[in-house]
Amino acid sequence: MKNRLKVLRAENDLTQADLAKRLDVSRQTVNAIETGKYDPSLPLAFKIARLFKQQIEQIFDDEEDKAG
């Protein structure tokens, strides 16, 4: 699943460590989400969406949905 987390983080002038602190996760987890190696759970995705004041689908892009 693709996402715009890295862009949003840069726009908000946050480091991975800053974002990790705000989301209560490790920096490793933020990096893995940004690079598409790990898809967050629904509660974490909502938390990210709330933090950046966006809808989940504006941040996360389900490529399978487009293909179908």
Next chain:
Amino acid sequence: MNTFAMNTTIKHTIRGLAIWTAAWLVSTAMAVFGPTFLWGSNTLLSAFFILINVGVGVGMVMANIRYILSVDEMLQKIQLQAMGITLGITLIAGIAYSIADITNVISQDAEISFLVILMGLTYITASAILNKKYK
């Protein structure tokens, strides 16, 4: 839970796990070497220290559960996968090792200590590979 509280909780659970693991090692050593070096053939004392060993072992398992619940969801996933791989490999290798003993393919008796070493090495290797995968 804020991040400071989360980090404090993780440190606390790691310390707890380390203490329980050390206690379990000591209680195992007591149960194994006690009859040879301390109390001889006193079965009651041996049974007592085996019970202590099992009790401390339960404490170690609970401490491990507390640690896993204190880390974030991706680290929990890594732990789950590493434990799944460890369980699978240990089960397969353990059964094969036991069959090799029963059928006299190997000359010596199957020792549980080999299985414990394999379990530890598999868990460490799987954790390292999975941590690298999600880095």
